[in-house]
Amino acid sequence: MASGFVIRKNQYYDSVFLMSVNRRISEVKGIQETAVLMGSPANKQLLLDIGIQNDQINNAQPNDLIVAVLAESSAIVENVLGRLEEWLEAIQENTVALSVRTLEDGLSNKPDANLAVISVPGEYAAREAKKALEAGLNVFLFSDNVPIEDELMLKQFAMERDLLVMGPDCGTSLIGGKGIGFANEVRRGTIGVIGGAGTGLQEFTSQVHNAGSGISHAIGTGSHDLSGKIKGLTTLAALEALEADQQTSVIAIISKPPEAGTLVILLERIKTCKKPVVGCILGIDPGSLSGKPNFQAARTIDEAVRLAVALSNGQPAAPSGGLTPERMATIRKEKQAWSPEQKYLRGIMAGGTFCYQSQQILGEAGISIHSNSPIEAKNRLEHPDRSIEHTIVDMGEDFYMVGKPHPMIDGTMRTRRILAESRDPQMAVLYLDFILGYNASMDPVGELLDAILEAKRLSKQRGGSLTVVASVCGTENDPQVMGLQMKLLHEAGALVFRSNAQASTALCQLLGQG
Amino acid sequence: METSTNKLLTGPVIAVNIGLKSFGASLEQQGVEVVQVDWAPPAGGDQEMMDLLDELM
Amino acid sequence: MDIKQKIEKANEEAAHRLNLGDPVLVDIAPAGEVIPGMEGKMITYSGPPIEWGWMCGAQRGAIIGQVLFEGWAKSVEEATAILDQGKIRLEPNHHHHTVGPMAGTISASAPVWVVENRAFGNRAYCRQVEGNQQFGDYSEGALQGLRLWRDVWAPTLREALHTIGGLELKPIITKALQMGDELHNRHTAASSLFANAMAVAMAQTELQKDKMLWTLKYVTNHELIFLGIAMACGKAIADPAMGIEYSTVVTAMCRNGTEFGLRVSAMGEEWFTAPAPKVDGLYLPGYSEEVAGLDMGDSAITETVGWGAFTIGGAPGILSLVGGTPEEALAYSREMKKITVSSHPTYRLPALGFAGTSIGIDIRKVVQTGITPIIDTAIAHKDPGYPKIGAGLVRAPLECFKKALIAFGRKYDVGK
Numbered sequence: 001m002a003s004g005f006v007i008r009k010n011q012y013y014d015s016v017f018l019m020s021v022n023r024r025i026s027e028v029k030g031i032q033e034t035a036v037l038m039g040s041p042a043n044k045q046l047l048l049d050i051g052i053q054n055d056q057i058n059n060a061q062p063n064d065l066i067v068a069v070l071a072e073s074s075a076i077v078e079n080v081l082g083r084l085e086e087w088l089e090a091i092q093e094n095t096v097a098l099s100v101r102t103l104e105d106g107l108s109n110k111p112d113a114n115l116a117v118i119s120v121p122g123e124y125a126a127r128e129a130k131k132a133l134e135a136g137l138n139v140f141l142f143s144d145n146v147p148i149e150d151e152l153m154l155k156q157f158a159m160e161r162d163l164l165v166m167g168p169d170c171g172t173s174l175i176g177g178k179g180i181g182f183a184n185e186v187r188r189g190t191i192g193v194i195g196g197a198g199t200g201l202q203e204f205t206s207q208v209h210n211a212g213s214g215i216s217h218a219i220g221t222g223s224h225d226l227s228g229k230i231k232g233l234t235t236l237a238a239l240e241a242l243e244a245d246q247q248t249s250v251i252a253i254i255s256k257p258p259e260a261g262t263l264v265i266l267l268e269r270i271k272t273c274k275k276p277v278v279g280c281i282l283g284i285d286p287g288s289l290s291g292k293p294n295f296q297a298a299r300t301i302d303e304a305v306r307l308a309v310a311l312s313n314g315q316p317a318a319p320s321g322g323l324t325p326e327r328m329a330t331i332r333k334e335k336q337a338w339s340p341e342q343k344y345l346r347g348i349m350a351g352g353t354f355c356y357q358s359q360q361i362l363g364e365a366g367i368s369i370h371s372n373s374p375i376e377a378k379n380r381l382e383h384p385d386r387s388i389e390h391t392i393v394d395m396g397e398d399f400y401m402v403g404k405p406h407p408m409i410d411g412t413m414r415t416r417r418i419l420a421e422s423r424d425p426q427m428a429v430l431y432l433d434f435i436l437g438y439n440a441s442m443d444p445v446g447e448l449l450d451a452i453l454e455a456k457r458l459s460k461q462r463g464g465s466l467t468v469v470a471s472v473c474g475t476e477n478d479p480q481v482m483g484l485q486m487k488l489l490h491e492a493g494a495l496v497f498r499s500n501a502q503a504s505t506a507l508c509q510l511l512g513q514g
Numbered sequence: 515m516e517t518s519t520n521k522l523l524t525g526p527v528i529a530v531n532i533g534l535k536s537f538g539a540s541l542e543q544q545g546v547e548v549v550q551v552d553w554a555p556p557a558g559g560d561q562e563m564m565d566l567l568d569e570l571m
Numbered sequence: 572m573d574i575k576q577k578i579e580k581a582n583e584e585a586a587h588r589l590n591l592g593d594p595v596l597v598d599i600a601p602a603g604e605v606i607p608g609m610e611g612k613m614i615t616y617s618g619p620p621i622e623w624g625w626m627c628g629a630q631r632g633a634i635i636g637q638v639l640f641e642g643w644a645k646s647v648e649e650a651t652a653i654l655d656q657g658k659i660r661l662e663p664n665h666h667h668h669t670v671g672p673m674a675g676t677i678s679a680s681a682p683v684w685v686v687e688n689r690a691f692g693n694r695a696y697c698r699q700v701e702g703n704q705q706f707g708d709y710s711e712g713a714l715q716g717l718r719l720w721r722d723v724w725a726p727t728l729r730e731a732l733h734t735i736g737g738l739e740l741k742p743i744i745t746k747a748l749q750m751g752d753e754l755h756n757r758h759t760a761a762s763s764l765f766a767n768a769m770a771v772a773m774a775q776t777e778l779q780k781d782k783m784l785w786t787l788k789y790v791t792n793h794e795l796i797f798l799g800i801a802m803a804c805g806k807a808i809a810d811p812a813m814g815i816e817y818s819t820v821v822t823a824m825c826r827n828g829t830e831f832g833l834r835v836s837a838m839g840e841e842w843f844t845a846p847a848p849k850v851d852g853l854y855l856p857g858y859s860e861e862v863a864g865l866d867m868g869d870s871a872i873t874e875t876v877g878w879g880a881f882t883i884g885g886a887p888g889i890l891s892l893v894g895g896t897p898e899e900a901l902a903y904s905r906e907m908k909k910i911t912v913s914s915h916p917t918y919r920l921p922a923l924g925f926a927g928t929s930i931g932i933d934i935r936k937v938v939q940t941g942i943t944p945i946i947d948t949a950i951a952h953k954d955p956g957y958p959k960i961g962a963g964l965v966r967a968p969l970e971c972f973k974k975a976l977i978a979f980g981r982k983y984d985v986g987k
Binding site: 099100101102103105106107109110112113114115116117118119120121124127128132136137138142143161162163164175176178179180181185216217237240241242244245246247438439479 | 517518519520521522523524525526527528529530531532533534536537538540541543544545546547548549550551552553554555556564568
């Protein structure tokens with residue numbers, strides 16, 4: 001054991017500062033005892049108590065600084081005392097950010113706020129949304145698992161105040177050209193759209209942009225808005241808002257089938273709307289919607305886009321381009337390369353709407369599809385992990401979302417499913433959707449590429465050939481590099497389409513007879 | 515009649531983001547004025563306290 | 572008016588009363604002379620009510636010291652025996668409009684600071700602040716400090732104080748907060764200003780020169796002398812805010828080394844307690860966390876009225892107590908804004924852009940945000956017989972606030 005001390009004459013430091021210096025020195029390895037004190041009588045007694053005494057120390061004055069250490073070795077003592085200046089330097093400053101922890105804090109920070117974007121766990125979401133509405137803010141409510149009674153309460157509360165509740169379970173909105181949640185970078189224009197299905201809105205808005213037109217606003221309503229309990233409160237409020245909006249000349253609605261009574265209310269309201277309305281209600285027979293005043297029914301999102309763009313341009317709708325001769329040729333070639341056992345489609349979707357729309361398009365072509373999110377109950381998979389014949393899985397469905405990120409953000413779960421399916425020699429077609437835009441993965445294709453190539457390799461090894469079909473939802477202005485995503489897919493030998501409906505049409509050809 | 519909803523549409527959007535940081539970041543990326551709330555369950559998620567506070571605050 | 576509105580209105584009233592506080596030092600007198608209910612063989616102590624048998628080591632040591640100081644026993648063994656036999660009445664300081672630092676023990680012949688709140692006419696009391704007996708040291712040296720205060724310093728100061736007719740404390744507190752004091756562990760400026768005033772006062776008395784000089788030396792060298800006065804001020808300012816129906820504002824926070832206790836305006840004299848927390852601190856040479864006692868003292872009355880750690884943003888020197896930075900100090904002060912109902916009009920902090928100190932802790936906001944009041948404090952040894960061993964930061968336990976909220980809800984028939 002070794003000891004040593006240093007005395008600095010006439011260097012006054014405040015006792016509190018010295019205590020912190022003392023602590024830092026005592027943390028040095030090998031230090032057994034430290035004292036950093038001014039030379040007052042009481043302090044000199046303290047030093048004596050820990051065994052440090054010396055004439056010099058005895059003679060120290062109250063304004064002298066004494067630094068004394070006991071350590072395992074004299075080397076340590078010398079090292080520590082040699083760096084005295086360092087110890088006496090002021091502590092390094094690190095900035096501690098002022099935390100904004102509640103909605104109230106947020107509002108003090110931004111008193112002009114007009115929108116609360118809420119993505120807290122479902123059991124707390126209604127409480128936060130209500131506070132936001134009370135403070136006069138519109139609400140974008142991404143949270144799901146919000147009790148339906150709370151949703152009703154929120155929407156009625158909002159209605160009294162002329163505020164919008166977009167959600168719960170709303171993934172997408174575009175207000176004034178600004179994307180909220182999962183949204184694409186899309187040109188401004190005069191087409192307004194309302195939708196309860198996030199990826200449906202993304203698909204519609206992207207395609208409007210890709211067709212050269214633009215979006216005034218896209219208003220998400222949440223997936224339960226058209227249920228019998230809620231009766232379309234947000235859909236109706238959005239309709240009214242878009243009707244009054246100067247920018248909007250056409251209004252589109254994209255949704256899954258509303259409850260019967262709600263559909264009646266909706267169509268009644270559309271009748272008196274001052275602007276023309278185009279609707280794509282997936283899963284419903286469009287024939288049942290024909291002849292409704294001021295309402296054009298589209299069978300697919302793509303068709304809704306064509307109708308809306310035409311209305312917006314004041315021109316007749318472009319014809320729906322079927323598959324080109326080149327595509328048809330490619331499809332024939334793909335089919336010829338399959339081995340005799342290859343028969344089935346496996347679709348592994350990130351977009352819930354795409355899972356639905358694909359089922360509808362294939363169903364209309366007489367091809368029965370199993371799913372964890374089936375249009376018809378009889379086609380429900382017994383277990384979401386076990387595909388049956390033609391299967392399209394929605395990987396964003398509740399079962400796959402417990403404690404896991406959404407497939408739009410993270411490709412891990414889809415990768416796993418691709419590899420699982422690749423062990424099935426009966427798989428002939430693998431269909432994957434890729435969704436670009438804000439908050440989505442920055443490289444959705446790249447994340448799945450290895451699995452796609454592995455699946456193709458395994459199929460080849462078995463003497464067959466796996467057909468990969470891909471649809472990409474997004475615009476060239478999205479944060480991801482669209483060109484690169486497309487290139488990767490082409491290089492992997494995939495048949496790439498810019499819409500889910502088009503890809504599904506190709507699937508019909510692939511799976512159909514002949 | 516200018517409603518609060520219409521004011522939102524005529525814009526600009528000024529947002530308070532409560533929850534996922536990425537949502538706030540993507541708004542910022544698009545030049546939207548947004549404040550991030552580092553939210554935690556009120557009363558540490560204690561249901562009894564939350565119920566009481568609902569009545570008292 | 573629904574209950575939320577009643578609560579808001581009541582809290583406004585509580586804040587109003589706290590902000591009106593106008594403390595004046597009117598006397599320094601033996602406790603038996605001025606503290607209501609102090610009579611016979613009785614010792615008051617810091618913190619919420621606790622039995623002798625459950626007191627922590629340091630508080631036991633201080634109580635023994637107080638017994639010896641009063642001459643009720645001649646040895647530690649004798650003192651312990653009469654305490655065990657229940658022959659000494661023991662009561663919390665707070666039950667007698669009084670506060671005391673660390674173990675906070677007060678008995679009849681111990682002189683206490685007497686502060687009057689001119690806004691409401693009420694008075695509060697606090698014992699002297701020193702570095703030994705209040706930490707549980709009952710040695711001769713420790714007791715000698717108590718005797719000198721009783722026999723020399725306090726009577727001298729009393730004489731001086733009477734000569735000038737009392738000392739207004741608001742100007743001293745205002746200035747001190749702007750000079751880097753936080754009025755709990757850092758009183759350098761306030762004590763200086765106090766010493767200046769008392770020096771002038773003493774010079775005007777007919778006292779003997781040697782007593783005056785001795786007292787001057789004591790006063791000018793005691794950097795924490797103002798703590799005792801500040802604590803009495805805090806108590807005098809907070810007491811008028813007690814008992815306001817529907818108010819959720821905290822009127823007292825105190826600890827006895829075993830439990831932490833708080834009182835809420837609407838709930839009157841009821842205590843809401845939780846186990847005393849550990850202090851996160853720095854230690855004097857020879858001591859460490861292993862031998863530290865738990866949070867102790869009535870000095871949290873300073874935080875109760877918005878001083879102490881609440882103003883730490885303006886007293887960054889103190890932050891080095893736990894290795895923090897000036898930025899963290901500012902962050903603490905800003906944090907406290909979130910759990911209080913008002914800003915003081917007069918006590919302002921330059922470091923926070925001259926914002927007023929945050930005053931009026933609202934138990935609802937504490938429970939909702941999970942932000943508990945921060946307190947900076949000295950640390951005693953866990954065993955009797957030792958002086959001060961360190962200092963640090965501690966948070967009031969959330970449990971007290973939850974208990975208080977439940978009781979509040981029950982009183983006004985709210986919640987399931």
